[in-house]
Every structure is written in structure tokens, then in C-alpha cells.
Amino acid sequence: MVKDREQNSNKEKKLLVSLIWNFSTELKLILMALLVIFTLATLLPFIPSSFSLSASDFRFCISRLSSVNTTTTTPTKLSPENNTTTELVLDRVLDNGVIKRTFTGYGSAAYNFVSMSAYRGGVNTFAVIGLSSKPLHVYSHPSYRCEWVPLDPTHDPVSTTGSKILTDWGYGRIYTTVVVNCTFPSTTTPVGGNLILHATTGDPSLNLTDSIPVLTEPPNSVDLTLYTSSTKKKQYDYLYCGSSLYGNLSPQRVREWIAYHARFFGERSHFVLHDAGGIHGDVFEVLRPWIELGRVTVHDIRGQERFDGYYHNQFMVVNDCLHRYRFAAKWMFFFDVDEFMYVPEKETISSVMESLEEYSQFTIEQMPMSSKICYSGDGPARTYRNWGFEKMAYRDVKKVPRRDRKYAVQPSNVFATGVHMSQNLQGKTYHKAEGKIRYFHYHGSISQRREPCRHLFNDSRVVFENNPYVLDTTIRDVGLAVKTFEMRTIGNRLLRTRQ
Template identity: 55%
Template sequence: MAKDDQQFSVVSHKDRNMFIGFVWNCPADLKLLLSALLFLFSLAALFQLSPSSVQDLTRCASFPPPSSAIDRLTTTATTSREPVRNKKPEAVVLEETVSGVIKRRFNGLGSAAYNFILMSAYRGGADTFAVIGLSSKPLHLFSKPTYLCQWIPHTQTANNDNITAPGYKILPDWGYGRVYTVVVVNCTFPFPVGHDGTGGRLVVHASNSGGGDTNINVSDAIEALTEAPGNINRLELHDPPKYEYLYCGSPLYGNLSPQRVREWISYHVNFFGEKSHFVIYDAGGVHPEVREVLRPWIEIGYVTLQDVTEEERFDGYYHNQFLIVNDCLHRYRFMTKWMFFFDVDEFIYVPNNVTIKTVTDSLSEYTQFTIEQRTMSNKLCYLDDNADNVYRKWGIEKLVYRDTKRGIRRDRKYAIQPRNVFATGVHMSQNFKGKTTHKTEGKIAYYHYHGTISERREPCRQLVNTTEAYLDGTPYVVDATMREAAEAVKRFELLMIGPVLQKTHQ
């Protein structure tokens, strides 16, 4: 069998001679054609071994593609151009004084993180300002960046043409930052500047202190604030505040439930009263249906909505929530007596025999007080006589099972008198003057429905009609406090804004 295969696949010497003889005895035209083909095949093989520049000539010599193909090539070239290639610097030999030493160079490309990203700056008094922004976290971990504050008056005079003071930096996120960390720069000058209404500019010089190389010190001049002549309202810094209570929340993001937002805002406008205001920061969570829930409260003056979606470009901790709360603190510090910090899945509560005003009045000697948490199940719902009616109830009516596990630390939220605070956090502030107290048990608390705001579906996963229950090893008991408040909140909402939100969905 092997011999037969060889006879089938291998051309004998005699056969080759016959093939060559046949070709050579062909007519002249056929011989010319075959010779041309042989030349072309040899040339193509030669080009495969040639440099790329020669291969480019073969592409140039080929026939042009059809117009549609040209369009496709043009589009591809436009959308996927090759990156710009930086020329690598060559190593150079130093001068003869250090002959033989090779000086190496490093070619830096792009930008790992900005030195400073300015969000806002506010006057805090006749001689002091607060500048709020982001800065490179590694820069603050491994270097010692400094800040110099400069006030440039609108009208230059010989006496005040160069007013400077060192900037005191505060890092309120306690190291939680990611690529960026939050920086609050306090600029306090030795005497009042621009308080007479003449106007001026606040410039902050941010130095990176060499970024680890003490021989290199690069500074960026940041024009943080501009006051036009006559623009400052000195009375605002000393007059009684417009509001008794102001809410500052972390930025909203994700696909939030309109119904849960509806419950939260209606409950707290009723809870804090007519001298309250709510500042909502939108980091992408205020989609059109949530905006429709907030719209009637915006129209009657209870809610201010701020779009901060641009901050999502900068990788900070938890959608830069420390940045947002500090902006809110300094933007509204003179507009309210008390400022509350908590989230939209948390509901503040005081006992029925007191009001929020009696509680805050009793704590007026403190700059800050913290609020204890009551953790509610976000899955267990109370089953009453009509099971079908459960799904039409508000979340605070049916999510009534409270976590009673002992020996664990639960997060607290807090309230401050903002005129005494220099920077703030999410769960408490550490930069203020005055006293703080944590002894508020029995006076004020907050009910936490974790995760219910971020899911657009029915929260009930299990219906229970007992006073005690276990879920995943956690003990729960019925706490109907918020359930009992729901009917009053519904009546209040109808009185304040009418039936516009009656058809709100999950």
C-alpha cells in the first residue's frame, strides 16, 4: 500500500521532463504568458521578504477600492487612529567633570491625578474663607502639599496689594479616598479682607512639594472666589438664620424607587415643619420619575435640587459623598440653625410626647449631637387581615420588623450647628468648636431601611403575622412606630401638594 501511495503522490523524473518539454514546445504566445506569470509570482515572493516601506508600495500600486470601501476606510481611520507616539529620550553623557556617568531621563505621559479639583469656595466671615475640592490621594499620603491663600483687592492700594496667609488643610474623609481625597482649605487672614464691599479675588496657591522630590516644587494658582464690588452681604453673616432645620444629604445615584423617595420627603417635611429646607444632590439617581416626586416640593420652596453628576468623573469614595456634604455645610452654614446629615433610606423619629424643636432646644449647648439607629428588616413584612392590601401600603407601613441583635456596633447619624463647624463627615464631624454629645437615647433616633431605596420593586419578600421572627439568624420584633405615623403623613401630603403623587409607582 505504501508503494502505491508513492506512485500516486510523487511526480517521476520522466514526467517532469515531459512537462517541461511540453511547455517549451508550446506556441510563442502561451510561452510569453507563462513566463509573465512566473515573473509575477517570483516578484510577490520577493516582496514578502522586503521591508514594510516596500510593502506599502505594493498597496499603492494596487487598484483603488470602490467608493463604498473608501468610505469605510475613512470612517475607520477617523474613529481608531493610532495613538501619538512620544519619542523616547536618549541617554546622554554628563559633562567632563563627571566623565563616564550616564544621565538617564524619564518621559512622563498623561496625568495620574490632578493636584487640585475645585468644587466651591465660600466666605465664612470677614477674614475667613473655605475652599472645597479634591486632590490626589497618593500626593497627600506620600508628600506634604501646602497651600497659600492670597486676597487680591478689586482696587489696588499701596497698603493691601499683597495680602497672604497660609492655608490650613483639612482631610475630612479620614483616608477613605480612592484616587482622590477630599480637601477643605481654610483661609484665615490676619485682618478682614473685602468685608467693606470693595470686592476682590481669593487665589489659592497649591504646592505639591515636589511630589516626593524635594528639589522640585510646582505650584498651581487657583482662582477660588471672586467678589464683585458691593456683592457681599455682611448682614447674612450675623443675622438670625432663615431656616430652623436644613437637610444635607449624600449624593443620590442608581435607579432609585420613586415611591420610597415620595415617602421620605413627605414624612420629613411634615416632621421638621415649615421652617425647614432640603438640599438634594443628584449624582445620577434623580431620574425623571424621581424628579416628578420632588417637583411639587421644589415648587413650594421646600427642596433645592443640585446636579453634581460631573463629579462622577473623579474617582473618590462613594460618589464623593464627603465632598458633597462639605459643600453643603459651607454653602448653607449661615442659612440654618441646625443642619442634619442622614440618608434617604433613613427616617428621623422623636417620641410622641415631644417635638423636634424641644429636642434641639434641649441640646442647644452642643455644637453636635449624634442619633442612634434602629435597624429595620428590608424583607420581612407584616401580614394583616387582608393579604392583597399589603402591597398597596407604603413601605413604612409594612416594613415593621426591627433588628434586636445585641452586642454589635450600629452607625449613627448626626446634626450640627453649622456656624461652629469647619469641615464635616458622613457619620459625624471632627472639625468644630464647642461640645458634642452621644447621649441622645430616648430623645431622638432614626429608622434605617437599608437598601429599600435602591430597588424599584416590591420590598416584601416574606409575609409574617407574628410579633417575633428570625431571618438568616437575626432576631426581629414588631416595631409599629413608623406604621402609626403613616396615615398622618399621607394626610399632610394631600394637604400640601394635592393628589399629584397618588399614582407614584415603585
């Protein structure tokens, strides 16, 4: 009997363990629920009396979850005047049952105006160059007012409506380039003063105005005859305004470009380059001899990268260059550092420009050159020692509807400019100068720090990657003259320049 009772007891224990094991998950959940209940019961006395939950509250929450609200939402907003809350009705149901949604902005997603520069453009005229929020100009009506505050207290401040020019319309990104022309009545802007730009957002619901000091002009710092005399000789005959230089540029290609054009344009020329990160140490060493000779000026514009505009804000950069040097040069050229200007052998740049003096602007036709295939007529060993424009001698002859053009202007007649031409000028534009001047475009060659020749040919006609090319030695033929010019001008300082 004792043995039977012990056996029954053991069976009951095993049955209990089996039940606990099989229902362990459910027991854990029950224990967790009990723990939460005990915790709430412990914390309940410490909860403020103003906080309470009732059955009606639970019913309200359930009804909100079970049906979609399609009427209004009324969030509260703190009023800064009296530190009270006011209700803002964001949504409302129209008579036809459509829910009208509204959008309320807070803070600043983009600046109203980003000032780069301002220059006097005449006896009573100024130009302000900068960036502005593109959506602001698309969906609102921002406006500008200019105020001139003379330093001489005997002269009163004067203001005028600013005329805005959107030079990159259609190309801008978050920011678009704006040139504001400030023309004051008569000669009411004596030398010495401050130019204030009042930029208004034009937002019908929240029209804000920012007052921006854009120019301080010291007394006796401006020669007004610069703007009134038509016979005064310019500092330069030709000035190059470069676009934003960025990326890992090839020092050797930059060396070739600057030597070629310093010879091409002559001693009365100057080159303005804009560094958006592309003029690294090796490139600067190539430019240093020309900077020391006064032939090149470099502007560090890396700070503009904070503002997302088209192509490193090149529209703003070229407009700054235009107005900064507007009265310093007779002609101003706009093209890139992988493009080489050329005039026929019987012509010079001076004779060509004299024939175009009646025009304020002329465009220049492109000769597209391959930067992938090279001419090996000198033998492989010598080919690799040649300069880039000596061996990249195959021209693309594929027929296309239109190729890009570059241009030159008489800057004193131009109010704002672009990348491929200006549409804001006084005077005539000439579009048929291909018999007088052209440019050879070695697309992509400047951005590769390596030997450009990967495929060598020795034929007059080549088909490469389904594209037809012909041998064109126009620029190649002046290679020796360019090298000789560089050696005579700056010596052998750059002989060890690498790709």
C-alpha cells in the same frame, strides 16, 4: 527497446514528481529566502550611507542577548531650552551590588486640585472645597496659599497660608476631599474681590504650583452682620444636607421620605438633595411639588463622576453643603434617604433640639429595619397598598458591637464635616441622645423599583435568614398622619406614583 526506454522515462518522471511532492515545504522556504535576498539586494542602493551594519555590531547584539545587563540605562531626553538631548541615568549599581531603579513621571495622572466651590465664612475667613490626588497627599507634602485680590485698586492684595483638612482620610480613592481654610489677618479682606488658591504639589524633585481662581465676590454682595451678629435670626431652623443620590431610585420611596420629613421638621426646614444620577425623571416628578413650595433644592453634581472619589465624592458634596448653607440654618442634619428620624411621642423636634443647644454636635442611634420582610396584619390586599414604612415593620435585634450613627450640627461651629460625624468643630459633641432622637434605617429599600414585600409575616417575633426580628410599629403608626399632611400640603398630585 523503444518500449523499455519509454517505461524508464516514465519512471524517472514519477520519481521526480514524488521527490518534489515530498520536499515541497523545504522548497517553499528556499524560494522565500531567495525572494528576501533578492529584495534586499534591490533596496540596498537606496539605504542611506550613514546606516551600516558590521560584524562588530552583530557581535554586540549577540552579547547583549546572551547576558543580562544589570548596570545602567541611559535614555535621551529632549531639552526644551536648546532643543538638544540630555542623558538621564535611570538605573545605577550600588556599592553592595544592588541595582537602584528610578521612576520618572511624565504628564498628569491626576489633577493637583479639582475646585468645586469656595465660600466666605466670616469677616476675614474663606473655605475652599475640592478634590486632590490622594497619592500626592500620601507620598508628598502639598501645601496651599490663599491670596485675596480686592476689586478696589486702593486696597493691596493680601495672602496667607491655607490650612488643609482631609475629611475622608482613609476612604479616598484616586482623589481625596480637601477643605482649605483661608483665614487672613485682621479685616484685610473687604467685600468685593477675587480669591486665588495657590496649590503646590510639594514634590521635592519637581515642585509645581497651580494658581486657581476659586471665588469672585461682587462689591456690596455680602452682609457682614451675618457673621458678626449672634442674634440675627436664621433663614431655617433645620436644613438637611443629603449625600450623593445615584442609581435607579424608587419614586414611591422618595415620595414617602420627603413627605414624612417635611412634616417631621416643620415649615422652617429645607432639604438639599444632590443628584449624582439618581434623580431621574420619575423621581424629579415626585420632588417637583416640594421644589415649587420652596421646601426642596436639587443640585446636579453628575459632573463629579469624572473624578474617582469615595462613594460618588460624597465627602466633598456634604462639605460643600455645609459651607454653602453654614449661616442659613440653626441646625444641619446629615443622613440618607432610606433613613427616617423619630422623636418620642411626648417630644417634638423643637423641644429635643432646645435641650441640646449647648452642644455643637450630637450623634443619632440607628434602628435597623428589614427591607425584605413585611407585616401582613392588615391583610395581603391592603398590605400591598400601604406605604413602605407602614409595612416594613420588623426591626433587626441581632446584637452587634457597634452600628453606624448619623448626626446633626450647629453649622456655624463646624469647619469641615464627614458622613457619620464631624471631627473638625469647636464646642462639645453629645453621644447619648438615644432617649431623645433615633433614626430607623430601611437599608436598600430606596434602590429597588419594585414592591419591597416578598415575605409576609403576622407574628411579633420572626427569624428570617438566621436573623432575629421583632415587630416595631413606631414609624408605621404615623403613616396616616403623613399621608394626610401630604394631601393638605400638595394635594393629590402624587397619588399615581409608581414604585
